[in-house]
Amino acid sequence: AAGAAGRGDTFSAVTSVARALAPERRLLALLRRYLRGEEARLRDLTRFYDKVLSLHEDSATPVSNPLLAFTLIKRLQSDWRNVVHSLEASENTRALKDGFEKVEQDLPAFEDLEGAARALMRLQDVYMLSVKGLTRGVFQRVTGSAVTDLYSPRRLFPLTADDCFQVGKVAYDMGDYYHAIPWLEEAVSLFRGSYGEWNTEDEASLEDALDHLAFAYFQAGNVSFALSLSQEFLLYSPDNKRMARNVLKYEKLLAESANQAVAEAVIQRPNVPHLQTRDTYEGLCQTLGSQPTHYQVPSLHCSYETNASPYLLLQPVRKEVVHLEPYVVLYHDFVSDVEAQKIRGLAEPWLQRSVVASGEKQLPVEYRISKSAWLKDTVDPMLVTLDHRIAALTGLDVQPPYAEYLQVVNYGIGGHYEPHFDHATSPTSPLYRMKSGNRVATFMIYLSSVEAGGATAFIYANFSMPVVKNAALFWWNLHKSGEGNDDTLHAGCPVLVGDKWVANKWIHEYGQEFRRRCSSSPKD
Ligand SMILES: O=C(O)CCC(=O)C(=O)O
Numbered sequence: 312a313a314g315a316a317g318r319g320d321t322f323s324a325v326t327s328v329a330r331a332l333a334p335e336r337r338l339l340a341l342l343r344r345y346l347r348g349e350e351a352r353l354r355d356l357t358r359f360y361d362k363v364l365s366l367h368e369d370s371a372t373p374v375s376n377p378l379l380a381f382t383l384i385k386r387l388q389s390d391w392r393n394v395v396h397s398l399e400a401s402e403n404t405r406a407l408k409d410g411f412e413k414v415e416q417d418l419p420a421f422e423d424l425e426g427a428a429r430a431l432m433r434l435q436d437v438y439m440l441s442v443k444g445l446t447r448g449v450f451q452r453v454t455g456s457a458v459t460d461l462y463s464p465r466r467l468f469p470l471t472a473d474d475c476f477q478v479g480k481v482a483y484d485m486g487d488y489y490h491a492i493p494w495l496e497e498a499v500s501l502f503r504g505s506y507g508e509w510n511t512e513d514e515a516s517l518e519d520a521l522d523h524l525a526f527a528y529f530q531a532g533n534v535s536f537a538l539s540l541s542q543e544f545l546l547y548s549p550d551n552k553r554m555a556r557n558v559l560k561y562e563k564l565l566a567e568s569a570n571q572a573v574a575e576a577v578i579q580r581p582n583v584p585h586l587q588t589r590d591t592y593e594g595l596c597q598t599l600g601s602q603p604t605h606y607q608v609p610s611l612h613c614s615y616e617t618n619a620s621p622y623l624l625l626q627p628v629r630k631e632v633v634h635l636e637p638y639v640v641l642y643h644d645f646v647s648d649v650e651a652q653k654i655r656g657l658a659e660p661w662l663q664r665s666v667v668a669s670g671e672k673q674l675p676v677e678y679r680i681s682k683s684a685w686l687k688d689t690v691d692p693m694l695v696t697l698d699h700r701i702a703a704l705t706g707l708d709v710q711p712p713y714a715e716y717l718q719v720v721n722y723g724i725g726g727h728y729e730p731h732f733d734h735a736t737s738p739t740s741p742l743y744r745m746k747s748g749n750r751v752a753t754f755m756i757y758l759s760s761v762e763a764g765g766a767t768a769f770i771y772a773n774f775s776m777p778v779v780k781n782a783a784l785f786w787w788n789l790h791k792s793g794e795g796n797d798d799t800l801h802a803g804c805p806v807l808v809g810d811k812w813v814a815n816k817w818i819h820e821y822g823q824e825f826r827r828r829c830s831s832s833p834k835d
């Protein structure tokens with residue numbers, strides 16, 4: 312089916328995560344059938360066992376009874392053989408495995424596990440969340456001694472030792488010990504607490520977690536932690552030669568450095584090269600909605616926009632000027648709940664992993680985690696109505712090719728769009744293929760609310776807009792001269808909790824000549 316999540320394509324949109332509930336329900340039905348089968352089998356074995364046992368427990372078992380003698384011989388010659396060689400257990404297992412194979416092509420792939428683990432680490436970084444808290448199922452920011460709940464879930468979903476191990480392992484395998492350490496710490500501490508209990512579904516054990524954590528500490532320059540974790544490992548697996556060699560190596564290193572003062576290595580968060588603006592960006596994501604209000608800036612105001620349009624005179628839209636340079640406005644209740652839901656529904660079957668322009672190509676990237684779909688006006692008459700409304704509000708021509716089709720976006724787990732420009736910054740950009748110039752303006756509609764996170768942050772303009780369901784955000788990307796306005800650098804913050812949907816209408820330069828006068832001053 313169109314839009315069905317392929318393997319490795321589940322984590323990048325919350326809708327596709329939701330779709331993964333279906334195969335799990337099939338697996339549950341399969342396991343229930345298996346358990347019923349095994350219960351029946353064990354009940355029958357228990358019946359046979361009890362029957363034979365009762366014959367033996369009767370001290371006066373009269374072997375002289377020819378009937379009893381016959382059944383004893385029959386049991387030993389035939390019954391026991393049938394019991395021991397019964398195929399039922401393997402038939403039950405076979406059915407379980409065959410059923411699993413049928414579901415298998417619909418299951419998330421390793422890329423999904425990696426993507427979901429990286430999402431947790433991204434949320435941990437951007438919102439300064441405590442890993443210990445996340446493990447317990449809470450979203451807490453810990454700064455010094457202050458603990459703030461960023462979101463209080465109605466029900467806690469704590470993580471297991473093996474869950475934490477898998478997150479840590481994804482970081483570990485990328486050589487990212489900064490993130491590997493806290494997650495493996497949680498894994499070790501949870502595995503210690505339940506030592507001796509084994510869960511069938513677990514991939515890892517206390518030994519695995521100790522092994523990885525010891526090496527991560529060693530890589531991070533903390534030899535004494537690496538040593539004590541390795542020694543603990545040897546308590547459980549004394550015959551492991553590799554670990555015994557590591558212990559000797561760590562002891563030697565510590566003895567050598569005992570005379571010199573060792574500076575405790577402080578491990579740095581891995582740097583993302585394309586994100587120089589990281590600190591500002593993350594600050595804006597954390598302080599959701601830090602836009603100045605009109606009380607602070609008198610020229611920012613609220614009004615009912617009619618724009619002399621007959622359409623808007625009938626139904627004015629409440630307009631809030633959010634920022635002046637660059638000029639950003641928010642139109643409240645631009646769509647209704649029904650319209651927002653309709654647009655999401657129209658797009659859903661066509662959602663594909665979002666791409667970004669990279670040179671002349673379009674590629675999926677780690678810094679944009681979402682799925683999106685393009686909706687032509689011909690898909691539904693409601694989209695034409697929407698275009699008319701955008702045109703009435705902005706005074707711009709949004710007919711193709713002067714504007715792009717509507718791009719509907721659904722964010723994934725920790726989904727985000729790191730700081731970027733909507734307009735092309737290189738003459739070879741695929742955006743110019745429409746031959747109607749650059750993206751002069753963005754009209755972005757919030758089609759959902761979110762529980763936490765997911766604000767739209769304007770980095771250089773230094774404000775962020777929290778998701779306001781049904782509202783639309785408008786801004787000019789280009790100066791009147793046609794030059795890109797660098798102050799429009801903006802981002803979609805990672806979604807902490809929720810299913811975030813937006814729709815973009817990108818309006819191009821051509822066609823607007825008489826609607827927005829040009830100017831040779833780049834400042835306009
Ligand atoms: O989701 C957001 O808040 C921003 C989205 C955005 O900037 C984009 O899609 O170009």
Ligand SMILES: [Fe+2]
Pocket residue numbers: 731732733801
């Ligand atoms: Fe954007």
